[in-house]
Structure formats: structure tokens, C-alpha cells
Amino acid sequence: MSAERLEKRSTIDLRKKHIGPSCTLFFSRDPVKIVQAKGQYMYDEKGQRYLDCINNVAHVGHCHPDVVKAGAQQMELLNTNSRFLHDNLVLYAQRLQATLPDRLSVCYFVNSGQRPGAATGRQYTGHKDIITLENAYHGHISSLIDISPYKFHQLSGAEQNQFVHVAPSPDVYRGKYRADHPDPATAYADEVKDIIDRVHEKGGKIAAFIAESLQSCGGQVIPPVGYFQQVAEHVRKAGGVFIADEVQVGFGRVGTSFWAFQLQGEDFVPDIVTMGKPIGNGHPMSCVVTSKEVAQAFMASGMEYFNTFGGNPVSCAIGLAVLDVIMKEDLQGNSLRVGRYLTNLLEKLKEKHLLVGDVRGRGLFVGVELVRDRSKLTPATAEALEVIYKLKEEHIILSADGPHRNVLKFKPPMCFTTKDADLVVEKIDHILTGTSYFPISLCSVVLAFCFVHHLKESRCVMTDLSHVIVSVSRT
């Protein structure tokens, strides 16, 4: 079945004409047109299959039939807003709550982009100052850009909001305190405490600390265990709340737990959790969950909270189906098993290729940081881009992210298999071999040549060759 309605050229032309130029494409030099998808595979207009290693939105697999059916059935019956009583809304809230610690029991449903997490924090505390992390991304409306260094640094002439404070990313590979530090969790948490002290000195008051439970756009960063507990203690002592952004990493992706903040330990419970992307498997829905106390304070502000689409019966039917599929197909278990398998394969790549500086991940959330020099950690940005483009030629979709765009970022649909992992790692191995082993294979050819044509000539050829190797390794 062809789902293409226009020739690719016309699609590109119409897009240029009618779609805002700041909406960029993946692979802008030669964009991919996807017309159909199933499971972890996407198909272009010619029926070519691509392995999808990046779409964490299609959490339970692209177009999962149970999810599609649940949405279509409810759509045929009714869709309206949350001002009418409807069972789907309360049943979904109940099911979602069952995956969370007891204290997080009150839901606000949203569709996309306008999660009231930070606003709720400000309302609850009556304070204004928010602490966010370096390289963080939390969304695209202006209040969220303010707390997203990943974005506001892109704005020319942008000034950081005076109520927003940026703490170092708890990155133990490239950050301020690394794996060789005796206690990076405390060192990074103390940085947050220092910010709080400075805010207090200036007469400010902390409303919230916000962080992704594992930073994604920030470079697949895994904070040291104990960091969140200590930050939460400092922030709560200052009267603020802890907001965990689970938009990219929630719903079982990390394998050992349903929520990524739980990687920090059972003793850690955020005050507010924001959810999105995987929650609707492609259907636009999102949610903020908090405690009764925070919700009460939000209510006491006197402002009614409503948005047109949040919590509608179709979205909630879809949300329920997503949770059912995660359970029925043991996708959290799959994420753990396949994630470990993938990480092990990538670790072997690290042993083989100097360019692979670090492999880090939990479940099917994995980052591979490419560096030109393992001691200086010089980011291999161009090489990462080359890997991405060459993988595309092999019909595999992967992306590179992080502040230096040198971290290969795996976050595939959770039905990803060990066979898929074998394929993508084999292709990366091949690409890296082609790049870094070029001088060595050239070397062996020249040596063979020298052997045949006497050692006398070999000396001068070897000198030339060393220049070739140096210049190749520098480009």
C-alpha cells in the first residue's frame, strides 16, 4: 500500500513555501519521507524500510494495533473535554497513579507543550526563582525556554531570565566532577546549594529545581545516585519543590524501574513529575502529576485550570491502551534485556575504536560519546554527524545530540530486539573501521610495496606515510 500523496519533490517545495523555516528537518541535505511505520520500522515512499533507533514517542511500537483500535473506538463514540464526567479520565489517572509512589496522586492532563509543572511549583511556594541544569531542555513556550539552556543559548542576544539559575549538569564523564571524584553526587548537589545561598543573599526565594531524570538533549547524562536526594533536601529546605521531567525517559524505558527518577533509589520521590512523548504513543497528550498538598496550593491561587484537549476521552483511552501494551508485552523487561545487550555490544566497540570515548545508558536509553582524544575529551562532532549520515545510507535512523552534538543517542521504540541491536552496532563498527583504520590499511599496502621494492626506498615512503596518517587523523 502506498500512502504517498505527492511526489517527494513537491512535498519539499510545498514545505519550503508554507512551513516556517525554523522548523528544521532531520537530514536536511537529503530528508527522508516516511509514509508508514510498524513496530520499530519506518517505511519511505518507495517502501524502503528504516530501523528506527530514536523515536521514543512510538514507545510501544509505531501504530501499535491495540493503541490505534482503542483511539478509533473511543473516537467513534465520543470525544469531548474534561469538564464533563467521563470514566476514561478517572480510570486512566488511577492506572497511572498505580505506577508511581503513593504521594504522587493528583494528575493534570495536558496535550503538548504547555505543561504547568514550573507554574505549579511557583504557585505552591509563592516563590519565583527556579534552578535548572546546564544543557537542559524542557519545552518551547517562553516560560519553558527560560529554563532550557539548550534552547535559550541559541537565541541571539538572549538574556537569561533573572529568576532562572543554571546548575552544572551532573555529567560524570565530561562535567565538572567526573567518575574519578570521590563523591560526585554530593559535589554536584553542593553546587545547587551554593546557588540557593546566592539567591537568598540577594533576597530571592527558591520555587523549584527542575531536571530530567536522565538528561537527553543534554547528552544522555546519567546523574550519580544520591544526587537527586541531596538536591531535593537543599531545595525543600529553601521552601522549593523538586520537579522531575520524565517526558523522554519515563514509562519503563530505563528497564529496572517504570520511572527514571526511581534509578536514584526508593527513598527519592519528586514533588512534581512531568510526562509526555511516550504516554500516548504518538497521540498528543501529556500529564503533570503531583501531591495533594501541591495541588491544593495550586487550587488556592484561585485560578481555574483548564485546557481544551487535556484528559479528553480519546486521549485517556489511548493512554490506557499504552499502559496495557507495556504490561502485556513486558516492554519494560524487554528494554532491560535488549538495553543491556546493546550496551555490551557498544562497550566492545569502545575497546576497538579509540573514537568511542564513553558508553552510558539505562535500558533502551543509551548514549555513545565520540571523542577525538580520550584524555582531552575533544568532541568528535563531525565524526558523529558522519556516522549518522552513513547509517542513514544503511537505512538506520540514529541521531547525535548533547552540547557538542557528539553523543550518538539511542532511544528506540521499546519493541527493539537484540537482532536490531546487532545490526546497528555492526554498521557503526563498519563505519568507524572505514574511518579510523584507513591509514593502517593504507600502511599495510605501502609496506608490502616497500618489501618488494627494497628497504632503501621504504624509508622515504614511510616518512610520507606518517604525514598522511597525521593529516588524516586531524581532519
Ligand SMILES: Cc1ncc(COP(=O)(O)O)c(C=O)c1O
Ligand atoms: C525533556 C523534555 N521535556 C519537555 C519537552 C517538551 O515536550 P513537547 O514537545 O511535547 O512540548 C521535550 C520535548 O522534546 C523534552 O525532550
